[in-house]
Amino acid sequence: MRLPRKPLCLFLIALYGLFSLYAAYHVFFGRRRGAPAASSRGLRKGAAPARERRGRDQSTLRSEEWNPWEVDEKNEQRHRFKTSLQILNKPTKGKTDFRVQIWGKAAIGLYLWEHIFEGSLDPADVTAQWREGNTIVGRTHYSFITGPGVVPGYFSVDVNNVVLILNGREKAKVFYATQWLLYAQNLVQTRQLQHLAVVLLGSEQCSNEWISRFLRKNGGSVELLFLVYDSPWVNDVDVFQWPLGVATYRNFPVVEASWSMLHNERPYLCNFLGTVYENSSRQALMNILKQDGNDKLCWVSAREQWQPQETNESLKSYQDALLQSDLTLCPAGVNTECYRIYEACSYGSVPVVEDVMTAGSCGNTSAHHSAPLQLLKSVDAPFIFIKSWKELPAILEKEKTIILQEKIQRRKMLLHWYQNFKTELKMRFTNILESSFLMNNKG
Structure with missing residues (x-):
């Protein structure tokens, strides 16, 4: 059976036309395939819509050769490379997985954590029942917990080393602080806790005799005491002076x-x-x-x-x-x-x-x-x-x-x-903890 000649010719002409259009598309537009990806990357970077960028697109460079975020990307790559080198070049000799948890039960704890350690807390809401944060200083990984929800016996203790931050400035605060010390001492005696240090907002007249019985040298469990104010107890052996800092209890902020x-x-x-x-x-x-x-x-x-x-x-x-x-x-x-x-x-x-x-x-x-x-x-x-x-x-x-x-x-x-x-305080604090707690571990 022979096909009609005229319809066949029309079909071949149409097919040739489609092929020509396809070839022309590849010749003139094939080199721009990367444009959509670049455009979407630009939008992710916060670029303005096309209508707002028309004036900036007038350039002697071809549009596909100009990347307005090239400098940012190179800086970011350079920063990642530098950070990787710093991590690789960190000395690993003697490195230990030393972990310390800080229990912040006085406002001076926020000065230590947010101002000296430059740590953050989650949630940011200062009225939250439980707030926590983490940071690393030297060989030490610190975790910090604070808030009304941090109550003796009502949270799990899964660490060996604790720094307890207390207020002992007045009689009512001393009673509250004593309960925490008794709780922590019991954890040490039952081997649920290995090492204990205290940061204390002491009496403004330096009348801190009440805590003496809790110190290790007097038979207690507190190995190190960081004490606010010029106490004659400060000997830089087991008692160290600590700064008063800003009034975090009045919400004085970290100032940039x-x-x-x-x-x-x-x-x-x-x-x-x-x-x-x-x-x-x-x-x-x-x-x-x-x-x-x-x-x-x-x-x-x-x-x-x-x-x-x-x-x-x-x-x-x-x-x-x-x-x-x-x-x-x-x-x-x-x-x-x-x-x-x-x-x-x-x-x-x-x-x-x-x-x-x-x-x-x-x-x-x-x-x-x-x-x-x-x-x-x-x-x-x-x-x-x-x-x-x-x-x-x-x-x-x-x-x-x-x-x-x-x-x-x-x-x-x-x-x-x-x-x-503040930086020197952070490093000194960490060095004292590492030297004392790690040495006692070996002993």
């Missing part, structure tokens, strides 16, 4: 340095926001400021009664005062060391510290030549130390003559010192 913090002109010579007690050095400070009218040049806000908690407004006002003042006045309270010292450092405002020994059992200058604030002085804190507020007018007069560039350099030096101070 910014360009404006370093370079902006600050409108105030100094600041003091706080409680002024009758017949105290703080009262003397206020009188000195008023005598020469310097209270008009400083951000001063005094109150007669202490307030344990900040409002959002008062916290912002305080932070603004630190940020907008070149100097922060730090009068002694019940103890010379105060949160204000560290909070001023966070904002690059130089602390002017009343360097006097307060009443109590913290020592005296004849027996301890660098007391008070021995820890800060041992690392050359770049503060202004004074013995009397009568020295303040001369300090403020000198401050008026300092040009902005000199103040910028001073801020940089203070912020750099404070960062180094």
